Amino acid sequence: MRIGNKEISGFAALAPMAGVADRAMREICVRFGAAFTVGELTSAKGITLNDKKSASLLTCSERERPFASQIFGSVPEIMADAARAALRFSPDFIDINMGCPAPKVAGNGGGSALMKDPVLAADIVKAVVNAVNVPITVKMRTGYDNDSTNAPELAKRCEAAGAAAVTVHGRTRSQMYAPGIDYKTIEKVKNSVKIPVIGNGDIKDGKSARFMYEATGCDFIMVGRAAQGNPFIFDEINAYMCGKSYTPPTLEKRFTVLAEQIKLMEEYKDSHIAILESRKHTAWYMHGLEGAAQLRRMCGEINCFGDIERICQKALELNKDM
């Protein structure tokens, strides 16, 4: 697949996840085969005001490319200004969020609220496309609610406004993160536009990755929650899609990668915040293990890197046969 003039290799990208898919996680996922990464959603207004939080969200390293910065907002001029300012951080693409259901985003007319106003949404895409010379992509849901699954129409408008690709999370805003995925509407989006369509939602292994490709005809896929504590999923999907066998990492390897991810977090953010955030990442790495409940409890009490090493040691003792 190509986004603009950039060739994307592999089979799956890492989805944006605010508060989760930070620089550290993105770098690790690329190392294990993620084809490209998308940053945490960043307020266009915040970017134009030059605030520190926005700058830290837009910062990327060479090890997570190709990288898209994701911006949100509802005013075309501000979105254009924000995109111009975001170029300072050299993203490969700029992604416009039209899927976020959070009140502080949709309540101000941005994110998923744009699905209710396709004309404004297209104006935003046009303004951003005209402002910068990197490809502009859009991430949307299937619709705002079940009575308006208008992603095919919105995608068409975005394409006409100059978008280089669209990602569709196969749920409406009112469905939030459940129930199952509406593959039909993603397929309709694919049949409505010529630009690449990226299917997203509930991909958790090689089989569900292939299902997304086959059920929708999409050009590419994006994986979110299944990469939490499992960056190896990209290797797994890449192997599956090529008909190759895949051997999951040993527990020792899994914990080595966890330690590397936490070390990167400590390097990239305030060390106190990194340790607090390491609690959830460490718990995700323990998923599916014998003694998971006990291990999760221990994760909730992490106060230093040594605590993580002790949890890994405990997990190895409880899972000798793995």
Ligand SMILES: Cc1cc2nc3c(=O)[nH]c(=O)nc-3n(C[C@H](O)[C@H](O)[C@H](O)COP(=O)(O)O)c2cc1C
């Ligand atoms: C914790 C969390 C944070 C998210 N943050 C964003 C975000 O910043 N921007 C965005 O477009 N989508 C965001 N999403 C949605 C995901 O990118 C993705 O569309 C959704 O989780 C469905 O994919 P999955 O089933 O593979 O997780 C977020 C999802 C989660 C769980």
